Amino acid sequence: MTAVEFINLLISALLLAGLYAAVAVGMTIIYGVMKIVNLAHAGFMMLGAYFNYELFEWLHLDPMAGALLSLPVFFVFGMGVHWLLVRWLPKSDQPTLSSLLLMFGFWLVLQNVGYLIWGNSDRAILTAHRRTLPLGPITIPTAGLVVFIAAVTCLAVLQFILHKSWFGRSVTALIQNPYAAQIVGVDHQKTSQLTFGLGTAFAGFAGALMAMLFSFNPDFGRPFLVRAFVIIVLGGLESVTGVAFGALILALIETFGILFIPAGYQPAISFGLLVVVLLVFPTGIAGLLKRKWRLA
Amino acid sequence: MPEVPEKLLLVENLEVRYGATQVLWGISFSVVKHAVTCIIGSNGAGKTTTLNAIAGVLPVKGGSIRLDGKPITALPSRERVKRHIALVPEGRQLWAGMSVEDNLLMGCYLPALRSRAHLNLSRVYDLFPRLKERRRQLAGTLSGGEQQMCAIGRGLMSEPQLLMLDEPSLGLAPILVEEIFGLIRDIARQGMTILLVGQNIHYTLQVSTYGYVMEVGKIALGGPSEMLLNHEHVRRAYLGIA
Ligand SMILES: Nc1ncnc2c1ncn2[C@@H]1O[C@H](COP(=O)(O)OP(=O)(O)OP(=O)(O)O)[C@@H](O)[C@H]1O
Ligand SMILES: [Mg+2]
Numbered sequence: 001m002t003a004v005e006f007i008n009l010l011i012s013a014l015l016l017a018g019l020y021a022a023v024a025v026g027m028t029i030i031y032g033v034m035k036i037v038n039l040a041h042a043g044f045m046m047l048g049a050y051f052n053y054e055l056f057e058w059l060h061l062d063p064m065a066g067a068l069l070s071l072p073v074f075f076v077f078g079m080g081v082h083w084l085l086v087r088w089l090p091k092s093d094q095p096t097l098s099s100l101l102l103m104f105g106f107w108l109v110l111q112n113v114g115y116l117i118w119g120n121s122d123r124a125i126l127t128a129h130r131r132t133l134p135l136g137p138i139t140i141p142t143a144g145l146v147v148f149i150a151a152v153t154c155l156a157v158l159q160f161i162l163h164k165s166w167f168g169r170s171v172t173a174l175i176q177n178p179y180a181a182q183i184v185g186v187d188h189q190k191t192s193q194l195t196f197g198l199g200t201a202f203a204g205f206a207g208a209l210m211a212m213l214f215s216f217n218p219d220f221g222r223p224f225l226v227r228a229f230v231i232i233v234l235g236g237l238e239s240v241t242g243v244a245f246g247a248l249i250l251a252l253i254e255t256f257g258i259l260f261i262p263a264g265y266q267p268a269i270s271f272g273l274l275v276v277v278l279l280v281f282p283t284g285i286a287g288l289l290k291r292k293w294r295l296a
Numbered sequence: 297m298p299e300v301p302e303k304l305l306l307v308e309n310l311e312v313r314y315g316a317t318q319v320l321w322g323i324s325f326s327v328v329k330h331a332v333t334c335i336i337g338s339n340g341a342g343k344t345t346t347l348n349a350i351a352g353v354l355p356v357k358g359g360s361i362r363l364d365g366k367p368i369t370a371l372p373s374r375e376r377v378k379r380h381i382a383l384v385p386e387g388r389q390l391w392a393g394m395s396v397e398d399n400l401l402m403g404c405y406l407p408a409l410r411s412r413a414h415l416n417l418s419r420v421y422d423l424f425p426r427l428k429e430r431r432r433q434l435a436g437t438l439s440g441g442e443q444q445m446c447a448i449g450r451g452l453m454s455e456p457q458l459l460m461l462d463e464p465s466l467g468l469a470p471i472l473v474e475e476i477f478g479l480i481r482d483i484a485r486q487g488m489t490i491l492l493v494g495q496n497i498h499y500t501l502q503v504s505t506y507g508y509v510m511e512v513g514k515i516a517l518g519g520p521s522e523m524l525l526n527h528e529h530v531r532r533a534y535l536g537i538a
Contacts, residue, residue: 166405173391173402180389183351183382184454185374185406239393 017251022151024231026202032175042221043110048207067208078200114218124215159240309359321513337510351383382456388447392436403453420449441472
């Protein structure tokens with residue numbers, strides 16, 4: 001492998017990592033606050049992709065504007081889903097079967113609504129963005145870069161919100177110690193609803209961004225669920241930084257894995273990684289680091 | 297004629313159970329305004345359960361809790377924080393991965409308190425200068441004594457009229473135990489109403505004015521702490537003096 005090839009792979013890994021982080025972060029905060037494994041995340045991503053597609057087809061809206069618009073729209077949508085369905089789940093400090101089934105069922109509903117409206121053929125948003133930046137032998141796809149910048153910017157804003165606002169502190173407090181959150185007066189139900197809205201907003205946003213890069217159908221999003229699990233296991237639930245770290249590791253392994261594994265097996269990488277990590281470090285890499293400052 | 301001490305908290309026939317196991321069997325006691333009241337008792341007697349029930353973290357099966365004469369038994373915990381009841385829980389229960397300052401600020405989480413968050417913060421820093429030095433540090437990296445200060449500080453941030461402390465000296469070195477009880481005495485001297493659960497029975501009875509002895513979910517004995525210190529049963533069972 002030449003240096004140029006190496007750099008090109010590194011760049012595509014980095015761009016991929018930004019996207020993966022945007023996909024995983026919504027699941028992470030929802031899991032952290034509510035201990036719900038949100039399988040419907042894939043469905044929200046699919047809807048985000050079609051949302052952007054329809055805006056582009058009918059209103060000729062720039063897909064980047066469409067992606068940004070998906071944030072408030074899916075935030076409200078997520079709050080509604082929480083109000084309608086999620087809030088009736090029994091409260092638990094561990095994932096429950098009922099929550100898993102509810103979210104799985106809801107994903108199936110979303111998927112089938114997708115098939116009903118858009119059929120099962122693949123769609124894509126075709127824009128003029130398919131160029132690469134001219135940097136000699138190094139290639140940076142423009143669309144990928146734009147998507148990366150958007151994803152990272154939104155993650156940075158989320159990080160800021162989580163650290164500097166009262167809502168963000170209540171999210172962190174519920175993730176780290178729900179009992180302590182309760183005794184200072186955090187309203188679990190209210191923070192959960194906002195968190196579910198935020199998680200859904202990021203799912204829709206990630207889907208809308210990916211629609212600028214890949215073609216999609218109503219099953220879109222499924223392959224990213226396992227990847228999101230891997231990222232969560234690698235990076236832990238503590239922070240956006242953890243998610244970014246997990247996303248980077250996964251993207252690096254997947255990208256450079258192509259050198260050693262036939263491309264057809266690439267989806268198996270994330271699954272294999274999930275199994276290995278769960279066997280070797282059941283608490284995740286973040287759990288290993290965290291043990292240093294465990295409270296007595 | 298001696299003045300009748302005014303009662304801030306009145307607990308009557310309180311019953312609590314975890315699933316099928318009943319833990320509190322109708323306990324009654326009161327907390328006098330601007331004084332320290334303590335509950336002592338052996339492990340598993342139900343002291344933590346009592347404080348959690350008052351804080352609204354546990355559902356109550358029977359009996360009533362009154363604050364300033366008004367029933368609060370059915371209120372959710374945040375409504376009790378709003379009525380200025382603060383719990384400094386057993387085992388500190390800090391957010392290990394949050395900074396000391398964010399841990400303290402969370403004590404002012406309720407919207408009604410937020411505008412005074414920074415004022416309260418500077419008060420807590422005056423009381424615990426050590427926390428100010430370490431305010432950017434993660435709470436999980438504090439020493440045991442500092443963690444306890446942080447937990448007390450968080451309780452004070454919510455401007456309590458009733459401060460409940462659950463075993464504040466648990467697991468601390470003797471010199472720190474002394475420091476923590478000194479602090480409790482200082483806070484009490486400023487007029488705070490305190491309900492103290494203590495493992496260190498000698499110190500606990502010395503710092504408090506009134507005390508109750510709890511035994512397997514019932515109040516066995518109650519009265520002025522001085523009287524309890526000299527009570528034959530207390531001396532034999534808890535202080536190891538014949
Ligand atoms: N979550 C729970 N589920 C079931 N039983 C519980 C639970 N918490 C406490 N108990 C039981 O309730 C009883 C009283 O417990 P509690 O923690 O209130 O005692 P305590 O007086 O605070 O004891 P310690 O001095 O050890 O802190 C114990 O027998 C305990 O085993
Ligand atoms: Mg206890």
